[in-house]
Amino acid sequence: MIYGIYVIDFIKPEQGFEYIESYKNNEAIIPTVLFLDINMPTMSGWEFLEKFDKLDEKVKEQFSVYITSSSIDDRDIEMAKANRYIKRYIVKPANVAVIKKLYNEIAEINL
Numbered sequence: 173m174i175y176g177i178y179v180i181d182f183i184k185p186e187q188g189f190e191y192i193e194s195y196k197n198n199e200a201i202i203p204t205v206l207f208l209d210i211n212m213p214t215m216s217g218w219e220f221l222e223k224f225d226k227l228d229e230k231v232k233e234q235f236s237v238y239i240t241s242s243s244i245d246d247r248d249i250e251m252a253k254a255n256r257y258i259k260r261y262i263v264k265p266a267n268v269a270v271i272k273k274l275y276n277e278i279a280e281i282n283l
Contacts, residue, residue: 185213186215189223201233206237208240209240210239210243211242221258237259238274241262248261
């Protein structure tokens, strides 16, 4: 736990997805921020979001998804803007101003 916030990271996207699927068994609403990279070892962030889209609405509504990527490709940025689950596209490495803005945005989610 960091500053009262639980941080869980996954190296394999499949493990992260399994964790997200487990939300279907929770009765409580748990606001959760998901930082998702486009380029992951075994599936892309876009493939991950295709699977995410098929989850129960009760699960999806608990997540605020932020794309983190070193890609500055306009196609990736436009795909992120068009995806209803993605709150923001963050180009890595992020500078201090971006991190502060992101912190304030996430604080409003009431984690």
